[in-house]
Amino acid sequence: MEEAVKLENFMEWATALGISDSPFINVDKDELQCPNHRQASSCLGQTLSISYFPNAGGRGLCAVRDLQKGQLILRVPKSALMTSQSLILNDHRLSISIPKFSLSSTQILTVALLNEVAKGKRSWWYLYLTQFPSNYDILSSFDQFEIQALHSYVSTFLGWDINWQLDDATWAAEKALEKAKMEWESATTIMEELMFKPHYMSFKAWIWASASISSRTMHIPWDAAGCFCPVGDLFNYAAPGEEQVLYGDLTVADTGARLDGEQSDAQSLRLTDGVFEEESAAYCFYARRNYRKGDQVLLSYGTYTNLELLEHYGFILDGNPNDKAYVPLPSDLHSLCSWPGDSLYIQQNGKPSFALLSAMRLWATPTHLQKSVRHLAYSGSPVSNANEIIVMEWLAKKCRLVLKSLTSIKEDKSLLSVMDKEFESAMELKCALLGLTDETCAFLKNNNLLNNEIIDLPRKAIRSLDKWKLAIRWRVKYKMMLCDCISYCITVINDLS
Numbered sequence: 214m215e216e217a218v219k220l221e222n223f224m225e226w227a228t229a230l231g232i233s234d235s236p237f238i239n240v241d242k243d244e245l246q247c248p249n250h251r252q253a254s255s256c257l258g259q260t261l262s263i264s265y266f267p268n269a270g271g272r273g274l275c276a277v278r279d280l281q282k283g284q285l286i287l288r289v290p291k292s293a294l295m296t297s298q299s300l301i302l303n304d305h306r307l308s309i310s311i312p313k314f315s316l317s318s319t320q321i322l323t324v325a326l327l328n329e330v331a332k333g334k335r336s337w338w339y340l341y342l343t344q345f346p347s348n349y350d351i352l353s354s355f356d357q358f359e360i361q362a363l364h365s366y367v368s369t370f371l372g373w374d375i376n377w378q379l380d381d382a383t384w385a386a387e388k389a390l391e392k393a394k395m396e397w398e399s400a401t402t403i404m405e406e407l408m409f410k411p412h413y414m415s416f417k418a419w420i421w422a423s424a425s426i427s428s429r430t431m432h433i434p435w436d437a438a439g440c441f442c443p444v445g446d447l448f449n450y451a452a453p454g455e456e457q458v459l460y461g462d463l464t465v466a467d468t469g470a471r472l473d474g475e476q477s478d479a480q481s482l483r484l485t486d487g488v489f490e491e492e493s494a495a496y497c498f499y500a501r502r503n504y505r506k507g508d509q510v511l512l513s514y515g516t517y518t519n520l521e522l523l524e525h526y527g528f529i530l531d532g533n534p535n536d537k538a539y540v541p542l543p544s545d546l547h548s549l550c551s552w553p554g555d556s557l558y559i560q561q562n563g564k565p566s567f568a569l570l571s572a573m574r575l576w577a578t579p580t581h582l583q584k585s586v587r588h589l590a591y592s593g594s595p596v597s598n599a600n601e602i603i604v605m606e607w608l609a610k611k612c613r614l615v616l617k618s619l620t621s622i623k624e625d626k627s628l629l630s631v632m633d634k635e636f637e638s639a640m641e642l643k644c645a646l647l648g649l650t651d652e653t654c655a656f657l658k659n660n661n662l663l664n665n666e667i668i669d670l671p672r673k674a675i676r677s678l679d680k681w682k683l684a685i686r687w688r689v690k691y692k693m694m695l696c697d698c699i700s701y702c703i704t705v706i707n708d709l710s
Protein backbone atom coordinates (compact mmCIF):
# COMPACT_ATOMS: atom_id res chain seq x y z
CA MET A 214 0.00 0.00 0.00
CA GLU A 215 1.30 3.42 -0.87
CA GLU A 216 2.22 5.76 1.98
CA ALA A 217 -0.43 8.32 0.99
CA VAL A 218 -3.17 5.68 0.96
CA LYS A 219 -2.01 4.30 4.29
CA LEU A 220 -2.14 7.79 5.78
CA GLU A 221 -5.60 8.43 4.34
CA ASN A 222 -6.93 5.16 5.77
CA PHE A 223 -5.36 5.97 9.11
CA MET A 224 -7.02 9.39 9.17
CA GLU A 225 -10.42 7.83 8.46
CA TRP A 226 -9.85 5.36 11.28
CA ALA A 227 -8.79 8.17 13.64
CA THR A 228 -11.86 10.23 12.72
CA ALA A 229 -14.17 7.32 13.43
CA LEU A 230 -12.59 7.00 16.88
CA GLY A 231 -13.50 10.60 17.74
CA ILE A 232 -10.02 12.12 17.50
CA SER A 233 -10.61 15.76 16.63
CA ASP A 234 -8.96 19.14 16.18
CA SER A 235 -12.31 20.90 16.08
CA PRO A 236 -12.41 24.11 18.10
CA PHE A 237 -15.74 22.81 19.45
CA ILE A 238 -14.25 19.59 20.78
CA ASN A 239 -14.61 20.75 24.33
CA VAL A 240 -18.37 20.17 24.14
CA ASP A 241 -19.96 17.76 26.54
CA LYS A 242 -19.49 14.07 25.74
CA ASP A 243 -23.29 13.53 25.65
CA GLU A 244 -23.56 16.27 23.08
CA LEU A 245 -21.09 14.45 20.89
CA GLN A 246 -23.39 11.41 20.98
CA CYS A 247 -26.34 13.56 19.91
CA PRO A 248 -27.54 12.65 16.38
CA ASN A 249 -27.76 16.34 15.44
CA HIS A 250 -24.11 16.92 16.22
CA ARG A 251 -22.28 17.36 12.95
CA GLN A 252 -19.97 14.43 12.23
CA ALA A 253 -16.57 15.76 11.14
CA SER A 254 -15.41 14.41 7.76
CA SER A 255 -11.80 14.36 8.96
CA CYS A 256 -10.25 14.48 12.39
CA LEU A 257 -7.91 17.24 11.18
CA GLY A 258 -8.42 20.29 9.02
CA GLN A 259 -10.12 22.73 11.36
CA THR A 260 -7.03 23.58 13.42
CA LEU A 261 -4.19 21.39 12.19
CA SER A 262 -3.09 19.58 9.09
CA ILE A 263 -0.35 17.06 8.40
CA SER A 264 2.58 18.62 6.65
CA TYR A 265 6.25 17.93 5.95
CA PHE A 266 9.00 19.99 7.58
CA PRO A 267 12.31 18.79 6.14
CA ASN A 268 14.47 20.61 8.66
CA ALA A 269 12.28 20.31 11.72
CA GLY A 270 11.23 16.72 12.26
CA GLY A 271 9.87 15.67 8.86
CA ARG A 272 6.19 14.83 9.05
CA GLY A 273 4.47 17.07 11.58
CA LEU A 274 1.40 19.18 12.28
CA CYS A 275 0.81 22.60 10.79
CA ALA A 276 -1.58 25.36 11.93
CA VAL A 277 -4.35 25.84 9.36
CA ARG A 278 -5.37 29.12 11.03
CA ASP A 279 -3.86 31.51 13.54
CA LEU A 280 -3.77 29.90 16.98
CA GLN A 281 -3.62 31.52 20.39
CA LYS A 282 -1.40 30.31 23.21
CA GLY A 283 -3.30 27.98 25.53
CA GLN A 284 -5.98 27.10 22.95
CA LEU A 285 -7.13 23.47 22.83
CA ILE A 286 -5.92 22.16 19.46
CA LEU A 287 -6.39 18.39 19.54
CA ARG A 288 -8.35 15.90 21.57
CA VAL A 289 -7.74 12.16 21.52
CA PRO A 290 -10.33 10.12 23.45
CA LYS A 291 -9.08 7.58 25.99
CA SER A 292 -10.58 4.77 23.91
CA ALA A 293 -8.18 5.67 21.07
CA LEU A 294 -5.04 5.43 23.23
CA MET A 295 -2.98 2.30 22.71
CA THR A 296 -1.74 1.18 26.10
CA SER A 297 -0.48 -2.07 27.63
CA GLN A 298 -3.87 -2.35 29.27
CA SER A 299 -5.86 -1.98 26.05
CA LEU A 300 -3.59 -4.39 24.19
CA ILE A 301 -3.72 -7.01 26.92
CA LEU A 302 -7.50 -6.73 27.40
CA ASN A 303 -8.04 -7.63 23.76
CA ASP A 304 -5.66 -10.55 23.67
CA HIS A 305 -6.49 -13.62 25.73
CA ARG A 306 -3.08 -15.29 25.39
CA LEU A 307 -1.27 -12.09 26.35
CA SER A 308 -3.54 -11.57 29.34
CA ILE A 309 -2.69 -15.10 30.59
CA SER A 310 1.07 -14.81 30.01
CA ILE A 311 1.87 -11.29 31.25
CA PRO A 312 1.03 -11.85 34.96
CA LYS A 313 3.27 -14.96 35.03
CA PHE A 314 6.44 -12.96 34.40
CA SER A 315 8.18 -10.26 36.30
CA LEU A 316 8.56 -7.54 33.69
CA SER A 317 8.88 -3.77 33.94
CA SER A 318 6.03 -1.67 32.57
CA THR A 319 8.14 -0.76 29.54
CA GLN A 320 8.97 -4.41 28.87
CA ILE A 321 5.26 -5.25 29.05
CA LEU A 322 4.41 -2.56 26.50
CA THR A 323 7.29 -3.69 24.28
CA VAL A 324 6.08 -7.31 24.29
CA ALA A 325 2.46 -6.21 23.79
CA LEU A 326 3.44 -3.97 20.87
CA LEU A 327 5.46 -6.69 19.13
CA ASN A 328 2.63 -9.15 19.73
CA GLU A 329 0.20 -6.70 18.09
CA VAL A 330 2.45 -5.89 15.14
CA ALA A 331 2.86 -9.62 14.49
CA LYS A 332 -0.91 -9.84 13.85
CA GLY A 333 -0.50 -7.71 10.74
CA LYS A 334 -3.83 -6.74 9.17
CA ARG A 335 -5.74 -8.76 11.79
CA SER A 336 -4.76 -6.19 14.41
CA TRP A 337 -7.42 -3.68 15.41
CA TRP A 338 -4.56 -1.15 15.51
CA TYR A 339 -3.22 -2.08 12.08
CA LEU A 340 -3.97 1.26 10.37
CA TYR A 341 -2.29 3.11 13.22
CA LEU A 342 0.72 0.80 13.27
CA THR A 343 1.32 1.46 9.56
CA GLN A 344 2.22 5.02 10.59
CA PHE A 345 5.14 3.97 12.79
CA PRO A 346 8.61 4.51 11.30
CA SER A 347 10.24 1.30 10.10
CA ASN A 348 13.49 2.18 11.85
CA TYR A 349 14.85 4.59 14.40
CA ASP A 350 18.12 6.40 15.09
CA ILE A 351 18.05 6.33 18.88
CA LEU A 352 21.36 5.68 20.64
CA SER A 353 20.64 2.04 21.50
CA SER A 354 20.46 1.32 17.77
CA PHE A 355 24.02 2.65 17.20
CA ASP A 356 26.70 0.08 16.44
CA GLN A 357 30.31 0.37 17.65
CA PHE A 358 31.42 2.47 14.66
CA GLU A 359 28.51 4.90 15.09
CA ILE A 360 29.12 5.12 18.84
CA GLN A 361 32.79 5.85 18.27
CA ALA A 362 31.87 8.57 15.77
CA LEU A 363 30.26 10.57 18.58
CA HIS A 364 33.75 11.37 19.73
CA SER A 365 36.15 11.30 16.87
CA TYR A 366 39.49 11.33 18.63
CA VAL A 367 42.14 12.17 16.15
CA SER A 368 43.73 8.83 16.90
CA THR A 369 40.67 6.62 17.38
CA PHE A 370 40.33 5.45 13.83
CA LEU A 371 44.03 4.66 13.62
CA GLY A 372 43.49 2.20 16.42
CA TRP A 373 45.87 4.00 18.78
CA ASP A 374 45.35 3.64 22.45
CA ILE A 375 44.12 6.93 23.79
CA ASN A 376 44.68 7.46 27.40
CA TRP A 377 41.57 9.44 28.09
CA GLN A 378 38.49 8.61 30.09
CA LEU A 379 35.54 7.02 28.34
CA ASP A 380 33.60 10.09 27.47
CA ASP A 381 30.06 10.86 28.32
CA ALA A 382 28.52 10.21 24.93
CA THR A 383 30.20 6.87 24.40
CA TRP A 384 29.23 5.86 27.90
CA ALA A 385 25.59 6.89 27.36
CA ALA A 386 25.43 4.99 24.07
CA GLU A 387 26.98 1.84 25.49
CA LYS A 388 24.74 1.99 28.54
CA ALA A 389 21.63 2.39 26.34
CA LEU A 390 22.64 -0.62 24.25
CA GLU A 391 23.41 -2.72 27.32
CA LYS A 392 20.08 -1.81 28.95
CA ALA A 393 18.15 -2.71 25.80
CA LYS A 394 20.00 -6.06 25.62
CA MET A 395 19.24 -6.89 29.24
CA GLU A 396 15.57 -6.02 28.87
CA TRP A 397 15.32 -8.08 25.70
CA GLU A 398 17.09 -11.08 27.20
CA SER A 399 14.87 -11.13 30.26
CA ALA A 400 11.77 -11.00 28.03
CA THR A 401 12.72 -13.88 25.75
CA THR A 402 10.91 -16.49 27.89
CA ILE A 403 7.56 -14.73 27.59
CA MET A 404 8.10 -14.19 23.86
CA GLU A 405 8.79 -17.92 23.54
CA GLU A 406 5.67 -18.75 25.52
CA LEU A 407 3.70 -16.45 23.21
CA MET A 408 5.28 -18.33 20.31
CA PHE A 409 6.63 -15.22 18.60
CA LYS A 410 8.07 -15.91 15.16
CA PRO A 411 11.91 -15.53 15.09
CA HIS A 412 11.59 -12.15 13.37
CA TYR A 413 9.60 -10.66 16.26
CA MET A 414 11.83 -12.34 18.86
CA SER A 415 14.97 -10.73 17.46
CA PHE A 416 16.97 -8.00 19.20
CA LYS A 417 16.40 -5.83 16.13
CA ALA A 418 12.63 -6.09 16.59
CA TRP A 419 13.04 -5.35 20.29
CA ILE A 420 15.04 -2.20 19.53
CA TRP A 421 12.34 -1.11 17.07
CA ALA A 422 9.58 -1.58 19.63
CA SER A 423 11.47 0.05 22.49
CA ALA A 424 12.44 2.97 20.22
CA SER A 425 8.76 3.36 19.28
CA ILE A 426 7.93 3.54 22.98
CA SER A 427 10.81 5.86 23.79
CA SER A 428 10.04 8.33 21.01
CA ARG A 429 6.27 8.13 20.56
CA THR A 430 4.55 7.54 23.89
CA MET A 431 2.87 10.15 26.06
CA HIS A 432 2.74 10.13 29.80
CA ILE A 433 -0.38 8.73 31.46
CA PRO A 434 -0.94 8.59 35.19
CA TRP A 435 -1.83 4.89 35.34
CA ASP A 436 1.09 3.33 33.46
CA ALA A 437 4.76 4.37 33.69
CA ALA A 438 5.34 3.01 30.17
CA GLY A 439 2.99 5.68 28.82
CA CYS A 440 0.52 5.36 25.96
CA PHE A 441 0.59 5.62 22.20
CA CYS A 442 -1.59 8.51 21.15
CA PRO A 443 -2.71 8.33 17.51
CA VAL A 444 -2.41 11.69 15.71
CA GLY A 445 -1.13 13.27 18.96
CA ASP A 446 2.17 11.55 18.25
CA LEU A 447 2.57 13.54 15.03
CA PHE A 448 3.68 16.66 16.91
CA ASN A 449 7.37 17.36 16.48
CA TYR A 450 9.52 18.76 19.26
CA ALA A 451 10.57 22.23 20.29
CA ALA A 452 12.72 22.73 23.39
CA PRO A 453 10.85 24.34 26.26
CA GLY A 454 11.66 28.02 26.43
CA GLU A 455 10.04 31.15 27.69
CA GLU A 456 6.70 30.21 26.20
CA GLN A 457 6.21 27.35 28.68
CA VAL A 458 2.56 26.76 29.40
CA LEU A 459 1.95 26.21 33.06
CA TYR A 460 -0.91 23.89 33.92
CA GLY A 461 -0.70 24.11 37.68
CA ASP A 462 -3.27 21.56 38.76
CA LEU A 463 -3.78 19.40 35.69
CA THR A 464 -2.75 15.78 35.49
CA VAL A 465 0.83 15.30 34.36
CA ALA A 466 1.78 15.06 30.74
CA ASP A 467 4.84 14.74 28.59
CA THR A 468 5.73 12.90 25.46
CA GLY A 469 7.93 9.96 26.25
CA ALA A 470 7.86 7.38 28.96
CA ARG A 471 10.80 8.90 30.78
CA LEU A 472 8.62 10.82 33.17
CA ASP A 473 8.45 7.72 35.34
CA GLY A 474 11.56 8.38 37.36
CA GLU A 475 14.05 11.17 37.27
CA GLN A 476 11.92 13.60 35.28
CA SER A 477 8.79 13.34 37.34
CA ASP A 478 9.40 16.32 39.59
CA ALA A 479 7.00 19.23 39.69
CA GLN A 480 9.29 21.36 37.52
CA SER A 481 9.37 19.01 34.52
CA LEU A 482 5.65 18.34 34.75
CA ARG A 483 5.04 22.00 34.11
CA LEU A 484 6.99 21.99 30.87
CA THR A 485 4.16 20.29 29.05
CA ASP A 486 1.54 21.13 26.50
CA GLY A 487 -0.20 17.80 26.18
CA VAL A 488 -2.08 16.32 29.10
CA PHE A 489 -4.39 13.45 29.93
CA GLU A 490 -7.54 14.98 31.38
CA GLU A 491 -9.46 12.60 33.57
CA GLU A 492 -12.68 14.65 33.50
CA SER A 493 -12.96 14.59 29.71
CA ALA A 494 -11.38 11.12 29.43
CA ALA A 495 -9.09 12.32 26.67
CA TYR A 496 -5.58 13.37 25.86
CA CYS A 497 -5.74 17.09 25.19
CA PHE A 498 -3.14 19.21 23.43
CA TYR A 499 -2.84 22.97 23.85
CA ALA A 500 -0.95 25.55 21.81
CA ARG A 501 2.22 26.36 23.76
CA ARG A 502 2.46 29.77 22.10
CA ASN A 503 0.71 31.83 19.46
CA TYR A 504 1.06 30.37 15.97
CA ARG A 505 0.44 31.95 12.59
CA LYS A 506 -1.37 30.02 9.88
CA GLY A 507 1.21 27.77 8.17
CA ASP A 508 3.54 27.48 11.18
CA GLN A 509 4.52 24.06 12.42
CA VAL A 510 2.78 23.44 15.76
CA LEU A 511 5.29 21.92 18.16
CA LEU A 512 5.19 20.11 21.44
CA SER A 513 7.68 20.13 24.26
CA TYR A 514 8.52 16.57 25.19
CA GLY A 515 10.57 17.86 28.13
CA THR A 516 13.95 19.45 28.82
CA TYR A 517 16.71 17.51 27.12
CA THR A 518 20.33 17.96 26.13
CA ASN A 519 21.18 16.95 22.58
CA LEU A 520 22.67 13.71 23.86
CA GLU A 521 19.44 12.91 25.68
CA LEU A 522 17.38 13.78 22.58
CA LEU A 523 19.58 11.41 20.62
CA GLU A 524 19.23 8.72 23.26
CA HIS A 525 15.45 8.86 23.55
CA TYR A 526 14.25 10.33 20.25
CA GLY A 527 17.01 9.82 17.69
CA PHE A 528 17.56 13.45 16.68
CA ILE A 529 19.37 16.56 17.84
CA LEU A 530 18.46 20.24 17.68
CA ASP A 531 20.75 22.74 15.98
CA GLY A 532 19.98 25.35 18.60
CA ASN A 533 19.17 23.56 21.82
CA PRO A 534 19.08 25.99 24.76
CA ASN A 535 19.30 23.00 27.13
CA ASP A 536 22.42 21.49 25.65
CA LYS A 537 25.46 20.86 27.88
CA ALA A 538 29.11 19.95 27.35
CA TYR A 539 31.19 18.14 29.92
CA VAL A 540 34.98 18.27 30.08
CA PRO A 541 37.26 16.29 32.42
CA LEU A 542 37.66 18.26 35.67
CA PRO A 543 40.41 18.21 38.31
CA SER A 544 40.12 14.95 40.24
CA ASP A 545 40.15 16.71 43.63
CA LEU A 546 37.32 19.09 42.66
CA HIS A 547 34.49 16.76 43.62
CA SER A 548 35.69 16.33 47.20
CA LEU A 549 35.66 20.12 47.66
CA CYS A 550 31.99 20.72 46.95
CA SER A 551 28.65 19.03 47.20
CA TRP A 552 27.51 19.81 43.64
CA PRO A 553 26.49 16.65 41.78
CA GLY A 554 28.83 15.78 38.90
CA ASP A 555 26.15 16.33 36.26
CA SER A 556 25.67 19.95 37.34
CA LEU A 557 29.28 20.78 36.42
CA TYR A 558 29.05 21.58 32.72
CA ILE A 559 29.50 24.18 30.02
CA GLN A 560 26.23 25.67 28.83
CA GLN A 561 25.09 25.86 25.24
CA ASN A 562 26.28 29.49 25.02
CA GLY A 563 29.75 28.52 26.24
CA LYS A 564 29.37 29.84 29.78
CA PRO A 565 30.27 27.51 32.65
CA SER A 566 27.23 26.42 34.68
CA PHE A 567 26.62 28.06 38.06
CA ALA A 568 27.80 24.92 39.87
CA LEU A 569 30.91 24.54 37.71
CA LEU A 570 31.96 28.14 38.31
CA SER A 571 31.30 27.90 42.01
CA ALA A 572 33.22 24.60 42.36
CA MET A 573 36.14 25.83 40.25
CA ARG A 574 36.44 29.07 42.25
CA LEU A 575 36.72 27.05 45.42
CA TRP A 576 39.19 24.65 43.84
CA ALA A 577 41.38 27.58 42.67
CA THR A 578 41.57 28.96 46.21
CA PRO A 579 44.53 27.92 48.41
CA THR A 580 43.36 25.21 50.85
CA HIS A 581 43.83 27.32 53.98
CA LEU A 582 41.55 30.06 52.57
CA GLN A 583 38.81 27.84 51.19
CA LYS A 584 36.65 27.91 54.32
CA SER A 585 36.58 31.71 54.40
CA VAL A 586 35.53 32.08 50.74
CA ARG A 587 33.10 29.15 50.58
CA HIS A 588 30.08 31.43 51.12
CA LEU A 589 31.16 33.61 48.20
CA ALA A 590 31.75 30.67 45.87
CA TYR A 591 28.44 29.03 46.82
CA SER A 592 26.49 32.23 46.24
CA GLY A 593 27.85 32.46 42.71
CA SER A 594 30.11 35.45 43.34
CA PRO A 595 33.70 35.67 42.14
CA VAL A 596 36.22 35.14 44.93
CA SER A 597 38.79 37.61 43.58
CA ASN A 598 40.08 38.80 40.23
CA ALA A 599 43.17 36.62 40.52
CA ASN A 600 41.04 33.58 41.38
CA GLU A 601 38.69 34.26 38.48
CA ILE A 602 41.61 34.48 36.08
CA ILE A 603 43.01 31.13 37.31
CA VAL A 604 39.59 29.51 36.79
CA MET A 605 39.14 30.96 33.30
CA GLU A 606 42.68 30.05 32.25
CA TRP A 607 42.24 26.52 33.52
CA LEU A 608 38.92 26.05 31.74
CA ALA A 609 40.14 27.54 28.47
CA LYS A 610 43.24 25.35 28.59
CA LYS A 611 41.17 22.23 29.27
CA CYS A 612 38.79 23.01 26.40
CA ARG A 613 41.75 23.54 24.06
CA LEU A 614 43.27 20.23 25.16
CA VAL A 615 40.04 18.34 24.58
CA LEU A 616 39.56 20.00 21.20
CA LYS A 617 43.12 19.12 20.23
CA SER A 618 42.42 15.43 20.80
CA LEU A 619 39.40 15.54 18.48
CA THR A 620 38.89 16.10 14.77
CA SER A 621 38.35 19.78 14.00
CA ILE A 622 34.95 21.40 13.48
CA LYS A 623 36.09 22.36 9.99
CA GLU A 624 36.92 18.74 9.10
CA ASP A 625 33.62 17.55 10.52
CA LYS A 626 31.67 20.14 8.58
CA SER A 627 33.39 19.35 5.32
CA LEU A 628 32.72 15.64 5.92
CA LEU A 629 29.05 16.45 6.54
CA SER A 630 28.86 18.35 3.28
CA VAL A 631 30.25 15.32 1.41
CA MET A 632 27.75 13.04 3.16
CA ASP A 633 24.80 15.32 2.43
CA LYS A 634 24.78 14.34 -1.24
CA GLU A 635 22.24 11.82 -2.53
CA PHE A 636 24.10 8.59 -3.23
CA GLU A 637 22.60 6.35 -5.89
CA SER A 638 24.99 3.41 -5.67
CA ALA A 639 27.56 1.79 -3.42
CA MET A 640 30.27 2.86 -5.88
CA GLU A 641 29.21 6.52 -5.69
CA LEU A 642 29.37 6.49 -1.92
CA LYS A 643 32.68 4.66 -1.98
CA CYS A 644 34.18 7.17 -4.42
CA ALA A 645 33.05 10.07 -2.25
CA LEU A 646 34.45 8.65 0.98
CA LEU A 647 37.45 6.50 0.08
CA GLY A 648 40.74 7.99 1.15
CA LEU A 649 39.19 11.06 2.78
CA THR A 650 39.97 10.28 6.40
CA ASP A 651 40.58 7.24 8.59
CA GLU A 652 37.02 7.57 9.78
CA THR A 653 35.51 7.43 6.27
CA CYS A 654 37.58 4.33 5.53
CA ALA A 655 36.38 2.77 8.78
CA PHE A 656 32.79 3.46 7.69
CA LEU A 657 33.30 1.81 4.30
CA LYS A 658 34.93 -1.19 5.94
CA ASN A 659 32.25 -1.46 8.62
CA ASN A 660 29.58 -1.58 5.93
CA ASN A 661 31.46 -3.92 3.66
CA LEU A 662 31.53 -1.25 0.95
CA LEU A 663 35.17 -1.81 0.06
CA ASN A 664 33.96 -4.92 -1.71
CA ASN A 665 33.72 -4.00 -5.42
CA GLU A 666 31.01 -6.59 -6.06
CA ILE A 667 28.43 -4.60 -4.10
CA ILE A 668 26.53 -2.46 -6.61
CA ASP A 669 23.35 -1.30 -4.89
CA LEU A 670 23.65 0.67 -1.72
CA PRO A 671 22.55 -1.70 1.07
CA ARG A 672 19.75 -0.38 3.30
CA LYS A 673 21.92 -1.08 6.32
CA ALA A 674 24.62 1.23 4.91
CA ILE A 675 22.10 3.99 4.25
CA ARG A 676 20.83 3.73 7.83
CA SER A 677 24.38 3.67 9.17
CA LEU A 678 25.14 6.80 7.12
CA ASP A 679 22.19 8.57 8.76
CA LYS A 680 23.34 7.62 12.25
CA TRP A 681 26.93 8.55 11.45
CA LYS A 682 25.72 11.99 10.28
CA LEU A 683 23.81 12.42 13.52
CA ALA A 684 26.92 11.49 15.50
CA ILE A 685 29.01 14.03 13.56
CA ARG A 686 26.38 16.74 13.97
CA TRP A 687 26.33 15.98 17.70
CA ARG A 688 30.11 16.22 18.06
CA VAL A 689 30.20 19.49 16.08
CA LYS A 690 27.73 20.99 18.57
CA TYR A 691 29.84 19.67 21.45
CA LYS A 692 33.02 21.22 20.06
CA MET A 693 31.25 24.51 19.35
CA MET A 694 30.31 24.74 23.02
CA LEU A 695 33.96 24.24 23.97
CA CYS A 696 35.05 26.92 21.44
CA ASP A 697 32.43 29.30 22.86
CA CYS A 698 33.68 28.53 26.35
CA ILE A 699 37.22 29.46 25.32
CA SER A 700 35.94 32.78 23.90
CA TYR A 701 33.97 33.41 27.09
CA CYS A 702 37.03 32.72 29.26
CA ILE A 703 39.22 35.00 27.13
CA THR A 704 36.68 37.82 27.41
CA VAL A 705 36.53 37.47 31.19
CA ILE A 706 40.34 37.35 31.46
CA ASN A 707 40.68 40.44 29.26
CA ASP A 708 38.06 42.30 31.28
CA LEU A 709 39.84 41.52 34.53
CA SER A 710 43.43 42.07 33.41
Ligand SMILES: C[S@@+](CC[C@H](N)C(=O)[O-])C[C@H]1O[C@@H](n2cnc3c(N)ncnc32)[C@H](O)[C@@H]1O
Nearest residue numbers: 269270271272428429446447448449450526528
Ligand atom coordinates in the same frame (compact mmCIF):
# COMPACT_ATOMS: atom_id res chain seq x y z
C1 LIG B 1 6.43 11.83 18.33
S1 LIG B 1 7.26 11.66 16.83
C2 LIG B 1 6.82 13.10 15.92
C3 LIG B 1 6.24 12.80 14.58
C4 LIG B 1 7.18 12.20 13.57
N1 LIG B 1 7.87 13.23 12.82
C5 LIG B 1 6.42 11.30 12.61
O1 LIG B 1 6.43 11.54 11.41
O2 LIG B 1 5.83 10.32 13.07
C6 LIG B 1 8.87 11.98 17.38
C7 LIG B 1 9.94 11.80 16.33
O3 LIG B 1 9.88 12.85 15.38
C8 LIG B 1 11.19 13.31 15.04
N2 LIG B 1 11.32 14.69 15.52
C9 LIG B 1 10.49 15.34 16.35
N3 LIG B 1 10.87 16.61 16.53
C10 LIG B 1 11.97 16.79 15.80
C11 LIG B 1 12.84 17.90 15.57
N4 LIG B 1 12.62 19.08 16.13
N5 LIG B 1 13.89 17.72 14.75
C12 LIG B 1 14.12 16.53 14.16
N6 LIG B 1 13.34 15.43 14.34
C13 LIG B 1 12.27 15.55 15.15
C14 LIG B 1 12.15 12.38 15.74
O4 LIG B 1 12.44 11.32 14.87
C15 LIG B 1 11.33 11.88 16.91
O5 LIG B 1 11.75 10.63 17.38
